[in-house]
Amino acid sequence: MFRIIEKYFEPTIIVTSLFAIIVLVFADVIARFAFSTSIVIANEIARLCFVYLIYFGISYAIREHRHMRVTYFVDKFSQKKKRIVMFISESIFLIYSVTVCYLGVQITQQAIERGKTLSATQWSTSALYAAIIFSGLLCSLRLLYSLYQIGVRGDLSLYNSEEKPS
Template sequence: MSKFNALFRGIEVMIAFFLAVMIALVFLNVVLRYFFSTGFTWSEEVARLCFIYLVYLGTIGAMRDNQHLGLDSVLSRLPGNAQKTIFLLVQAGIIWVMTVLTMGSWQLVMQNLGDRWVATQYPVYLVYAIGLITGVSIILLALANIYRLIVLKISVNELVSIRDSSSSEQMGNIH
């Protein structure tokens, strides 16, 4: 198992952890409110934080496996050079959008350095910092897709259909 596979496996474990915590806290709060007319004031903030991190980390995992929403059916019907051109344009668009996300997240981190959530006292800037991590990660993954297409000469159909870790080992562990 490559270091990259271990890193992404760690991300999957974190996603599962955040999902479990979120479900447990929401369920516990519902039970407490229904049966005892009380609840934990901090649980809503922690569940919200788990959901935010879960979504952002999930986008990194989806980008790694090229599982984001796409037009695979249209792309697969195009000739080879048109496929490559559109794939490169899509990757360039992803890089641009993630650059905007990264810069915006950085500004929000800087604006909220002193702020904290009310119930948990969790630093607000850490909520926005996940945007930095996501943006930079997806930019690197898009660059890796471009590298695989141009340098390693992997076809667009293979890049779009990458779904499991066994194919990443066949791709030279760049995935």
């Protein structure tokens, strides 16, 4: 069960968010041109979905080792040096992800304390900022696993710069 959740969690959120964006924006365009009105909450919910799509996409890219990196010089190193460089790189990325998560918690708490709401739905803006927390946590977990793969298992197979099959 955990493996299924681990495998499909981010893709499900990404695909669902993209589908919701398409449906909401399409419905709003039809409403504007066909009925000279607008679906007030459509743009706001689409924006919320877009934020979640982006933040969970970051975590998914980390999981698939598809986040942007330039490995031209690293590829020239021996396996041992390459392992050290990749471990340092992933460690820095982990520190960044933990920092983003921590700051996301602070921003979300401030939004709750101030009672800020989104204008159309009247939902708390914390619903928007929570994406930062969820993404930061997932990214941190993915990076910890990556550090385990590199540091303990010595596995660099996922970091080859050659094109991976889709």
